[in-house]
Amino acid sequence: MSNPLKCSVCDAVATVHLTQIVQGKVTKVDFCEACAAKGGAGDAAVFKLADAVNAAAPAPAITCPQCGFTDVEFRRRGRLGCPSCWEVFGVALGGLLNKVQHEAHHVGRAPAGTLPVGQLRQRLLEAQQEMTAAIAAEDYEAAAQLRDEVARIAAQLDTL
């Protein structure tokens, strides 16, 4: 179960899934066992509960133009719809990324045949630190070489 649906009422894992179609209008709702029992799953009462839940649920604020994925869907699944979603939901995900990943910049490999941006960025940071250390140690020759390297990498990254 990569992404279990959550109960629309209490966020527990949903095991009861209901779909109601009234005059072509589709209403889907998911409940955990406890909330389904409360609502009396299977009878009309549960759809009253469903109506209340759907009325309370916010309408999607962001939709990915590429694949139609919405921010509401993301909150349900915790997964994105397509690679373009990362750009569309990027700002919204910033906070979450910091929570799950601590860092928000890639510093690793790049696909074959493309500029290894992550590695360059990593080297840029290292070279800057080494330059500061070289200046502190009054090793100006090394500092000058590092300064040139920093400028070269920065220029490379600027062309992106």
Place this chain on the structure above:
Amino acid sequence: MSVQEILADENELTHLLGAQQAVVLSTRVRLARNLDGFPFPGWAKPAHRKEIAERCIDALTKLPRFRKSHVFKMGDLPDLERAVLVERHLVSKELAAGKSGAAVISRDQTCSVMVNEEDHLRVQVVKAGWHLRGTWNIAEQLDDALGASLGLAFSDQLGFLTACPTNVGTGLRASAMVHLPGLCLAGHMEKVTRALSQDGLAVRGWLGEGTEAAGNVFQISNQQTLGLSEDAILRHLGGWVKTLVDQEWNARRKLAQEEGERFVDRIARSLGLLRHARLLSSSESMNMLSHLRLGCDMGCLPEERRHVVDRLMIEGQPAHVQARQGAELDSDGRDSRRASAVREALRDFPEVGPPTA
């Protein structure tokens, strides 16, 4: 091409003499990758998923490493065969549960790629023993080859784009399967688990997330995938595994010294039980086999028998027992078949002696 071949083929995790090591059972790395311009599998329509699968399988089977590889479409496999692949860690429970995913597995079972799991591609490389750089080098080669033949979803800012934010960046999960009877018997595992998780590593049981640690076997893996280079991730895991191996040896030696005859007795009793039992449950056999592995590491049993223990740990799992029998069995039936396979394999095992390590 069938899962029976996977069972019958000798591979280094189950058969290769000399590939096994004390403490670290296996090393694994996996990369999460996606094709640019396609929805992720969980959001893709069936037609898209089909096209993704065709492209990925086509690219994979052209690679030299996947020559004569096994290609399994989950929808075509009976439940039991899918379960065997899960027990071998060749596919995830999630892939096996859905009908639309596929797996491409190299002949030697070292490389396996899940197609249309949570991401389009989950590339996995596994080796017996502790070989972090070796497994990584193969994964890197596969990644370069796939990057050259398939357009991969990548952003300069966020790295490799994945369906779930927990994998974005490097998409790298590196892990070691470690056998820690010393730390378990000494009651240190809780402390160890806490220290590891505070430093960004996850500790899981034998079959991954949410499973208990049968046979004192644990999987240690990195959590963070963004903001660290692959090298940094591997070094971080490698440093901890080295520490764990040292601590495990310390715990074992201390235990052997303090317990004296009791230490040897535990291993000897397990061997006796395994050699004579007519019914063996999966968890009982795992725990007894754990003692035998400890015995092989400590010199109480010959080291060259270690691979037999490892093979029995893998082949004693429920789906393996049933697949060997070629039929679904009830619990007693499984326990009986498992016991007879174990009896057979351990028949000529030598007597347990005092530790030499």
